[in-house]
Amino acid sequence: MDALLPRPPVDLGPGAVHVPGWLGAEQQRRLVKACREWASGPVPLRHTRLPRGGVMSVRTVCLGWHWQPYRYSRTADDVNGRRVAELPEWLADLGRRAVAATAQHEDACGEGWTSGRYDPDTALVNFYDGRAKMGMHQDKDERSAAPVVSLSIGDTCRFRFGNTEGRGRPWTDVELASGDLLVFGGPARYAYHGVTRVFEGTGDPATGLASGRLNLTLRVTGLSG
Ligand SMILES: O=C(O)CCC(=O)C(=O)O
Numbered sequence: 001m002d003a004l005l006p007r008p009p010v011d012l013g014p015g016a017v018h019v020p021g022w023l024g025a026e027q028q029r030r031l032v033k034a035c036r037e038w039a040s041g042p043v044p045l046r047h048t049r050l051p052r053g054g055v056m057s058v059r060t061v062c063l064g065w066h067w068q069p070y071r072y073s074r075t076a077d078d079v080n081g082r083r084v085a086e087l088p089e090w091l092a093d094l095g096r097r098a099v100a101a102t103a104q105h106e107d108a109c110g111e112g113w114t115s116g117r118y119d120p121d122t123a124l125v126n127f128y129d130g131r132a133k134m135g136m137h138q139d140k141d142e143r144s145a146a147p148v149v150s151l152s153i154g155d156t157c158r159f160r161f162g163n164t165e166g167r168g169r170p171w172t173d174v175e176l177a178s179g180d181l182l183v184f185g186g187p188a189r190y191a192y193h194g195v196t197r198v199f200e201g202t203g204d205p206a207t208g209l210a211s212g213r214l215n216l217t218l219r220v221t222g223l224s225g
């Protein structure tokens with residue numbers, strides 16, 4: 001299908017670019033395999049607990065830094081207290097290539113996002129089953145305004161990209177399919193966004209993921225230590 005109907009990159013407003021089919025089949029397989037390993041430890045894939053007692057429907061494992069609402073730490077204090085796995089250099093490299101791939105959109109983004117070296121130090125790996133969703137939120141626990149690089153594998157989802165003012169409209173709904181890249185930085189860095197639906201059974205099992213959806217976001221925490 002991808003080859004039959006190539007989908008060109010789309011700007012989702014200043015600072016946000018969606019590049020369909022950016023990851024090749026081999027890269028997707030490699031990522032699925034790696035995610036499976038990360039999901040088994042040292043910190044297991046888990047439903048993140050929210051401060052008010054709820055749990056997120058997605059399951060998450062973190063690399064480099066552990067995220068829990070609403071901070072980063074080196075150890076997974078809300079799971080098993082262990083230090084999270086390192087963010088591998090090959091994944092940081094993939095993030096750099098992702099940012100470079102969207103460089104032609106930089107003009108639309110005001111402040112340059114490709115001017116410095118992109119050095120992500122954390123990745124959040126989210127797994128969605130057919131019922132999982134993610135409510136509208138900002139990625140704002142990082143102390144750096146560097147862009148967020150998002151990679152999707154498996155089932156297609158409906159991703160809602162909103163505005164920086166609040167959870168409501170205006171927003172743009174896009175379908176993120178297996179292999180798609182999304183980068184948001186500059187004026188879009190603090191835009192609200194979420195996943196309203198996963199379309200079960202739309203992923204290709206050849207990726208190694210028999211069902212569900214994986215999303216990896218690479219970020220710069222701006223933290224040290
Ligand atoms: O799954 C996605 O596409 C978005 C994930 C996300 O927004 C997050 O992890 O903060």
Ligand SMILES: [Fe+2]
Binds near residue numbers: 138
């Ligand atoms: Fe997010």
